[in-house]
Amino acid sequence: MLNVPRCASVAILVLQLLLSAMVAAAPADQWTKRSIYQIVTDRFALGDGTSPSCNIGERKYCGGTWQGIIDKLDYIQEMGFDAIWISPIVENVEGVTDGGEAYHGYWAQNIYSLNPHFGTADDLRSLSNALHQRNMYLMVDIVVNHLVAVPTSNTWPQSFDYSLLQPFGGSNCFHPECFISDYNNQTDVEQCWLGYSGLPLLDLDTENATTVNTMYSWIKDLVSDYSIDGLRVDTVKHVRKDFWPEFAANAGVYTVGEVLIGDVPYAAPYTNGLDSILDYPTYFAVYNAFTSGGNMATIADMVTQAQDQYNHGTFYVGSFVENQDNPRIPSIVSDNSIIRNAMTWPFINDGIPILYYGQEQGYKGGNDPANREALWPSGFNTEDNPLFAHVQALNAARKYAIASSPAFLLSKARFIPQSSASSTLAVSKSPLLALLTNGGSSSTESWSIPNSAGLYSANETLVDVLTCNTVSTDADGNLNVMAKNGMPQVLIPARLLSPSGSLCAGQAQGL
Template sequence: MLFCSMAATLFFVASAAAASAADWRSRSIYQVVTDRFATTNGLTGPCDPSARKYCGGTWQGLINRLDYIQNMGFDAVWISPVSANVEEETAYGDAYHGYWTRDLNTLNPKFGTPGDLKALGSALRDRNMYLMVDVVVNHYAAPPTNISEKIPQSFDFTSLAPFTSANDFHPQCFITDASNQTEVEQCWLGDASLPLLDIDTENPTNFEMLRSWIANLVLEYNIDGLRISDARYIRQSFWRDFAGASGVFAMGEILSDNVSYTSDYTQVLDAVLDYPTWFTLVEAFSGAKGDFDSLMRTVLESQEKYASGLCMTGSFVENYDQPRFPSFTKDESLIKNAITWPFIHDGIPIVYYGQEQGFQGGAVPSNHESLWSSDYHVYQKPLVQHITDLNAVRKLAINSKQNFLTTQMTFVPQLNDNAIAVSKPPLLALLTNAGNSSTATWTIPGNAGLFLKGQTLVDVLTCQSYNVDPVTGSLTVESRYGLPQVILPARYLDSKGSLCTGAAQNSARRIMRNHLSVSGVAMLIGLIATIHSFI
């Protein structure tokens, strides 16, 4: 059994009151695009993602809909960047997403007032939930100009704040070679239609201004964690000091499928988004020809190379930047299998708003739908229930005293190319890419040492019970319609909990029947084995 190293965590906790990396590890994050989640007055007008316009979502609207998020079992919310953005319409629409900064020190009035953002932080804390804020440190957006190869010399840098001079930014050159790290860090994102001015973070004055800004932002608005946009576009040495100044958990976006490249950033940040696994995950679960071997290799390489293994990563299927998974497949069984992955993964599960509603938007901006178009319905919404159950079983596993958060996931080899078995005690996840017209089968040999002979197990997604073979200790599971299963010993289920209460009661009755039918010595041996078993 392998455990995650925590050597690279807890770098940035400035006070006992701040949520540590270890605290965040137990959380489940719901990501929202603030402008698209909920309006202040609850109005549900049309919002066409392709228009790239503001649709009216606010921080107060989010406060009003926190029940919706919390009732699914989430205990952290990740919101869009909060700083003021360019106000003019650009060649790529409005800055409704929050990533085109023009003034770090001023909040985006489209999302609400300073009081509203403070109220959001307070509302979350009252619910024992964390607030994660997306931050853009790498660049500013130039207000729209005429399309040309360079920003006109007459450009008024004083329209930006607090960086008001051309000298505050790297000389203009657009990134053309993403494999050239110097170019990645020194040149600009964007294009001539909307240049993203690259901040000269090597300038000591600029560096101190950024440190001061993030420290004040966190303190002023009771922020518990940061998601750092475009972290790969600034030198690695910058992040340790910047995140340290914030005093809170920091997770960086490193958009790369390369584990070795991404691993370098795990040395200077608390966590990274698990993009290398995401690339193989989407391919693996998009259809029956998906490659589970590639997925497993990526996981094993990441566990080996990342500073804390995969335990300090953000695991996701969808996000703001990538097409929604149902845009690749409409097969609900495949979708459920993919959604299950982050919850049995070593890292922190992240669900992108609308994922629970089955939104199908493709590439940006199609994947920025308004959530109010769903009327926030939760009944007869199979993915809402699926995600709620996954959050519940993950919390149950965390509280099981089986070191769930620090024990690395392992794979139990399967002969079926369409089946993958993931062990993360006390959970065993059985996933498949066979699709809803197929039946999947998994075999867990007794020598895997996962369960006791004769033990009763329950799939918490269907409440189906299984008995481990009393002689060989092996387990064979079949799933009709290609649905995922998340199995654990029935003894962990609470008859008063939300998961498979009937199965918990049946398990208790079964134990009582055994008590009446075996000798006192045998019962004592069984109880001792149960208490001390490695599940």
């Protein structure tokens, strides 16, 4: 990686940008065919195969490494994933801070060095190579908004050892110290600091041309050096919007940003600078519907807004129901059918599905740090594990839909109105029809798909690929389906399934 000087010479930085090598791009339209398994590197697997204790409440490193991920790629691929998203890779603040250790990777201190807790540069390149040999993609989490240094004084403004903050090294590279006090003031959001006095996140001055060009050069080199296929970008709304288009152009790969808000009109402009965003507005609607008995119709309302307002609609968004910043679904509800319905959502709508590690093992962690558990105590169980099998079936169904219908990735999900709209959702994305409910395992919900929806012909057999059970339309082409213990259903016409295929072959009626 090029060693860019501290906030000094714009001319030198521009020259370095011109000389940086181009990388083979993995654009957004290639990512739409993928499904992503999200990993907190420190908590996934150790390279030596051991299973040490991990006290998540201590907020300390537990030992996960990039080599550990390599050793468990069979496990990830067996679920049907063909991309992984790993936590930030650069060197973080060392030692125990007011917020614990930086095991999560979001407290960068030197963006030109790797975090030695996770391995070496060769280890990271080995991970990238191992993924590519399996036709899998590597997404890396990055932080652009801030760096972290422990205060050296308790005075105000605070003092820091700026020499630790590489390659910047001077206070002129950062916005003046002020903590965000008004999230309705966008200037405050973009130019004041996250964190608090005990652990301040020093906000990079992304109006400073030298700082900006440093970041543009850094991301181009990072992607090239480690053959990265995509980037998840942290704290995007805390950086001015017009910073992002050129940043994404320098990255040259799919960029998906975190804009932590439940408001589509606020989030939508960020899809013009980056390829897309993590779809937090829909996440909040889904989370509320499945954990608090909220109205399922709000999911359809939110998605419809996003389809209309996001650049590229919702085809490029990251679709998720759990991640490292939000409580896991089972931390709120224990009903297995509700959990499975929620897990189904990311795989049956327009977005790119993301599964947070541990969902397949039924992890129940609440707010940070409880939702950042070590995975190795699970034994990476694949046998007699209904959630693991559920994820396999969802990935298989989506991949089948992509392979069998060229229009699948470019057709908007449709919502078929239901009389019990508060507790049921019918999502059509041909050839899939997903029937979801938040009624729970004792519910008696039903769905009605009229022939006017134009989905099916008379007396047509449909297969629920999650169970391989069948249902049929009536003589007029209407479909009426009852809930089975409140479980989700993902239906595909039997005529489209092959008896020689791997998806419910026993019920297939195709050639």
